[in-house]
Amino acid sequence: MRRIITATVNNSSGVLNRITGVISRRQYNIDSISVGWTETPNVSRITIVVHVDSLYEIEQVTKQLNKQIDVLKVSDITDDPHMERELALIKVNAPAANRAELNSIIEPFRATIIDVGKTSVVVQVAGTSEKVNAFVDSIRPYGIQQMARTGVTGFTRSAK
Amino acid sequence: MIKVEKQTTTKSGAQLLIDALNAQNVEMIFGYPGGAVLPLYDAFYDCDIPHILTRHEQGAVHAAEGYARVTGKAGVVVVTSGPGATNALTGIADAMSDSIPMVIFTGQVATPGIGKDAFQEADMIGLTIPITKYNYQVRDVKDIPKIIKEAFHIATTGRQGPVVIDLPKDMSLATTDTVNDDTIHLPGYQPTLKPNGMQLEKLMQALATSSKPVILAGAGVNHSRATAELLDFAERYQIPVVNTLLGLGSFPQDHPLFLGMGGMHGSYAANMALTDPDLLINFGSRFDDRMVGAPKEFAKHAVIAHIDIDPAEIGKVLTTKIPIVADIKETLTQLLEMSITDETDKTHWYKLNMTRKERHPFTYNRDSKAEIKPQKVIEIIGEITEGKALVATDVGQHQMWVAQFYPFSHDHQIMTSGGLGTMGFGFPAAIGAQLAYPEQTVVAFVGDGGFQMTNQELAILNDYNINLKTVIINNGSLGMVRQWQEKFHNERYSHSIFQSQPDFVKLAEAYGVKGVRLTDPQTLAADLKEAFAYPGPIVIDCVVSPSELVLPMIPPGKANHQMEGVE
Numbered sequence: 001m002r003r004i005i006t007a008t009v010n011n012s013s014g015v016l017n018r019i020t021g022v023i024s025r026r027q028y029n030i031d032s033i034s035v036g037w038t039e040t041p042n043v044s045r046i047t048i049v050v051h052v053d054s055l056y057e058i059e060q061v062t063k064q065l066n067k068q069i070d071v072l073k074v075s076d077i078t079d080d081p082h083m084e085r086e087l088a089l090i091k092v093n094a095p096a097a098n099r100a101e102l103n104s105i106i107e108p109f110r111a112t113i114i115d116v117g118k119t120s121v122v123v124q125v126a127g128t129s130e131k132v133n134a135f136v137d138s139i140r141p142y143g144i145q146q147m148a149r150t151g152v153t154g155f156t157r158s159a160k
Numbered sequence: 161m162i163k164v165e166k167q168t169t170t171k172s173g174a175q176l177l178i179d180a181l182n183a184q185n186v187e188m189i190f191g192y193p194g195g196a197v198l199p200l201y202d203a204f205y206d207c208d209i210p211h212i213l214t215r216h217e218q219g220a221v222h223a224a225e226g227y228a229r230v231t232g233k234a235g236v237v238v239v240t241s242g243p244g245a246t247n248a249l250t251g252i253a254d255a256m257s258d259s260i261p262m263v264i265f266t267g268q269v270a271t272p273g274i275g276k277d278a279f280q281e282a283d284m285i286g287l288t289i290p291i292t293k294y295n296y297q298v299r300d301v302k303d304i305p306k307i308i309k310e311a312f313h314i315a316t317t318g319r320q321g322p323v324v325i326d327l328p329k330d331m332s333l334a335t336t337d338t339v340n341d342d343t344i345h346l347p348g349y350q351p352t353l354k355p356n357g358m359q360l361e362k363l364m365q366a367l368a369t370s371s372k373p374v375i376l377a378g379a380g381v382n383h384s385r386a387t388a389e390l391l392d393f394a395e396r397y398q399i400p401v402v403n404t405l406l407g408l409g410s411f412p413q414d415h416p417l418f419l420g421m422g423g424m425h426g427s428y429a430a431n432m433a434l435t436d437p438d439l440l441i442n443f444g445s446r447f448d449d450r451m452v453g454a455p456k457e458f459a460k461h462a463v464i465a466h467i468d469i470d471p472a473e474i475g476k477v478l479t480t481k482i483p484i485v486a487d488i489k490e491t492l493t494q495l496l497e498m499s500i501t502d503e504t505d506k507t508h509w510y511k512l513n514m515t516r517k518e519r520h521p522f523t524y525n526r527d528s529k530a531e532i533k534p535q536k537v538i539e540i541i542g543e544i545t546e547g548k549a550l551v552a553t554d555v556g557q558h559q560m561w562v563a564q565f566y567p568f569s570h571d572h573q574i575m576t577s578g579g580l581g582t583m584g585f586g587f588p589a590a591i592g593a594q595l596a597y598p599e600q601t602v603v604a605f606v607g608d609g610g611f612q613m614t615n616q617e618l619a620i621l622n623d624y625n626i627n628l629k630t631v632i633i634n635n636g637s638l639g640m641v642r643q644w645q646e647k648f649h650n651e652r653y654s655h656s657i658f659q660s661q662p663d664f665v666k667l668a669e670a671y672g673v674k675g676v677r678l679t680d681p682q683t684l685a686a687d688l689k690e691a692f693a694y695p696g697p698i699v700i701d702c703v704v705s706p707s708e709l710v711l712p713m714i715p716p717g718k719a720n721h722q723m724e725g726v727e
Binding site for chain 1: 285286290293294297314346347348470471472475476
């Protein structure tokens with residue numbers, strides 16, 4: 001099952017190494033991991049998407065992560081109302097003749113062309129991994145030259 | 161953001177380090193010098209803290225572990241960068257596995273050289289992340305007091321463990337007249353010591369309705385010095401007690417409620433009690449696989465209550481109905497303040513356990529006149545030392561025989577590599593214990609295999625006047641490997657039987673240490689007594705039966721009741 005975990009950590013050197021080590025040494029597969037600054041200086045938020053077989057396994061992962069001294073808080077937000085976003089940059093073949101057609105695909109996904117070349121364009125798309133996957137599938141027939149995905153970042157919704 | 165405090169005099173990083181060690185009341189440092197720690201060793205020249213120079217970094221770390229295991233205080237080690245640091249890894253991993261408080265300083269090349277494959281450079285942060293509780297690399301000389309204070313705090317609190325401080329050479333050399341605020345501020349590290357009251361209630365309710373309860377007492381009881389409380393609790397509710405290997409000493413072995421050690425080479429009574437209880441109370445054991453074997457079969461009809469200071473241990477191996485994250489002593493103290501109306505009759509359970517214990521004790525051929533039985537050596541030494549010696553073992557058959565036959569009587573008494581299973585551990589660990597308590601009898605039980613991994617530390621027995629009794633259980637082989645090959649590999653003794661062995665008596669003598677060889681089972685008791693009466697360090701080479709097996713045994717992966725070799 002796919003689980004999404006967020007962790008706030010001290011922004012100390014090697015912290016990512018500590019986190020990934022805890023997960024990989026227990027043989028769980030990390031689908032994606034993204035790190036960035038937060039509203040607090042010296043605190044980073046890490047979002048990890050991991051595949052496990054059972055809730056027991058994810059509990060083990062979160063407990064072991066929580067044990068790390070640089071880890072301030074770990075949450076498995078999969079079952080909470082939450083938002084997750086992923087950004088992808090895709091360089092796709094786009095000879096002049098195809099561009100209008102491309103646009104018609106890009107628009108419904110609210111993707112944007114952020115760079116235009118002679119025979120290709122770079123498209124930026126953001127959303128859930130599902131949406132990014134759907135977009136990539138739609139655009140693939142045109143010929144993807146390069147793709148970079150950030151991995152998921154996210155957190156829980158505000159209390160209502 | 162960080163408050164900077166002014167100091168009156170200018171100090172080097174090395175001096176700041178020594179000041180910080182003094183502030184922690186460090187009693188001794190185990191170590192080995194080298195290029196990257198030269199500034200530190202220069203400062204040691206004028207330092208009051210005794211430094212023990214071992215002959216190998218692994219020996220230094222194990223000696224510090226021995227010190228820490230018997231005193232409960234953090235062991236302190238200094239090694240140089242690169243090979244010095246990598247030689248220390250085995251000991252660091254060992255301390256991690258057994259939750260031993262340690263602070264290990266590893267030298268590092270000067271900061272401009274880090275990451276450039278400099279001479280004697282190894283990435284100690286990367287190498288030690290998985291085998292330390294935490295690690296630091298000093299990047300600013302002003303942080304040295306803070307880092308050392310935090311390191312000792314982390315090493316000695318919560319679930320204890322080793323902390324590495326990687327110290328670049330230029331950080332030891334750099335001077336400063338100010339240091340950064342050393343207030344401990346670790347928001348991500350707040351160990352829970354006090355148990356949750358509701359969970360305690362649940363435990364006591366379960367106990368009130370249980371007719372077949374059992375206590376599994378692990379290293380946590382020893383670490384938190386809760387032996388008196390454990391005894392009170394077990395006696396009040398008449399609960400039989402099983403020890404783990406590292407929990408030995410936490411319960412009086414001659415007590416009627418004591419069932420022995422459980423697990424792979426545990427007693428029949430202990431393992432059967434772990435098979436069919438209706439309530440299992442685990443105080444401070446992590447349900448290691450050498451104890452549990454087959455998790456699905458282990459105490460499978462029991463309500464499991466698990467008390468551990470490390471929340472990550474609870475539920476790791478077995479499903480726990482009553483999880484209690486807390487210090488063991490704190491928990492037992494609170495449990496003793498509570499009362500229940502006992503609703504059940506535990507007499508049948510008590511009698512069943514006593515019968516099993518009486519009928520199936522640990523045993524061996526005590527009448528053998530042909531060869532010395534290793535178990536006998538341990539039994540006799542148990543008598544000579546009245547079960548009070550500080551006992552270190554190496555790893556293998558002799559380790560299990562010591563666990564089975566030495567009459568442990570108090571906490572912080574056993575030094576054994578329980579988690580990592582490190583050959584070479586026993587001898588230097590005993591040295592550390594003897595240095596901590598020069599007046600105490602310390603016995604190192606080692607195998608002929610493991611002894612040869614760290615026997616160069618014989619050199620320091622005379623250097624530091626270490627009155628250690630070293631007992632080699634010499635069966636001319638890697639006994640436990642041989643045993644497994646006999647049982648699980650069709651007696652194909654691949655590389656487990658030594659073609660030749662050094663003369664251990666001469667080896668001892670080469671280092672200026674007395675050595676004796678014992679070969680006669682008839683005179684064994686008298687010979688051992690004489691050897692132990694020798695007023696100085698002695699190596700006692702006991703030539704024992706080469707084919708003796710450690711029994712009983714639970715084959716790996718089998719359930720605790722599927723013991724073999726029960727008489």
